[in-house]
Amino acid sequence: KAGVTQTPRYLIKTRGQQVTLSCSPISGHRSVSWYQQTPGQGLQFLFEYFSETQRNKGNFPGRFSGRQFSNSRSEMNVSTLELGDSALYLCASSLAGGGNYTFGSGTRLTVV
């Protein structure tokens, strides 16, 4: 079966712009989580969605937002981009949240 698909794979944006990243979970998975990975901080939790509702949110500013659609696909939006937002953004899905998450290959965002 298809894995977790993230698009685009790479993205270059300038400061002040906004960006939308997409994540299609494994078919049947209803929980989608987003993580930011940087060399210094490791993986940091952004938020988790389950059945179109945000269940959890990490300690990120309000510029980071997300949503989940009825087909469980999820999008993440970052507004007013800053240089420090440059990172690998990973999405992970599971059946109902918790336990064994399957990760996508990520979107590499570079802010210049």
Added chain:
Amino acid sequence: EDKVVQSPLSLVVHEGDTVTLNCSYEVTNFRSLLWYKQEKKAPTFLFMLTSSGIEKKSGRLSSILDKKELFSILNITATQTGDSAVYLCAVEYRNTGNQFYFGTGTSLTVIP
């Protein structure tokens, strides 16, 4: 403050060596501890541990959890160059949904 700490940060070994990676945690409402292997982008699931003292094993890899001392180890025997990767430890805790704290990882390099 909840945290997950992995050690060592990096490790270089020769093929055939045995390595032990450590993960200690201080997380309230602990639910499970997971190990992932990250080679390029997408972390891939290795083990999920919920009970103390029960070893999980998969080929040359094994892992065990100590919930009293709040740590886990991941052992890799007879290492191969294909084991070169970053190994991530994640602790799942129950909030309103499910959420993970990740360690910053141990970078393992296996040289021929």
